[in-house]
Amino acid sequence: MVDHKQYTYRVIWSEDDGEFVALCAEFPSLSFLAPEQSAALEGLVDLVRDVVADMAANGETVPAPLTGKRYSGKFQVRVPPEQHRSLAIKAAEQGISLNRLVSSMLSV
Template identity: 60%
Template sequence: MNVDHYTCRVTWSPEDGEHLALCAEFPSLSWLAATPEAALKGIRQVVSDIAADMTTAGETIPVALAEKHYSGEFRVRTPPEVHRSLAMQAAEQGVSLNRLASAKLAG
């Protein structure tokens, strides 16, 4: 396990008046600090400690998002009206519904 492979981010917490660090693979963990650098260092340390404890206890630690395999497929359920509207947009643009949806998701 390498904490460098986990997905961490730092944001400002107006409620706390400090920088908040989070780890996507461990959503229940966070770390507050005065600087972004200290927040990142703190969350990385707590993730490392928790992962070591989990390993010692024989628990499975989360796989880093960066190391997971993604098929490129997922299902989205929408109301029939939305499906119809998207199908019409795709037809008008001369593309498949899949290509239209993918482009919209990509922003």
């Protein structure tokens, strides 16, 4: 069974709610509101634990934690031909590869 503590959690302030909201990337439909950051996180971790246990008990596929996935460092992005040309020109002008140019733009 998946360890619910290995999922990707974050806590942000919700101006609309006037409280902290905890979110889990692997379960985007779940959230937990609380006046304190730690309480929001604890509440969501407990909720995810219960959801994972329920899914497992019902034979449903439990999402794998993102932290356990391995990434190759490669992905493809489709852009309009004009944008491709413009990026290729910028890369050539800087004397670097298109890949290096786009990678540096994404890291900003």
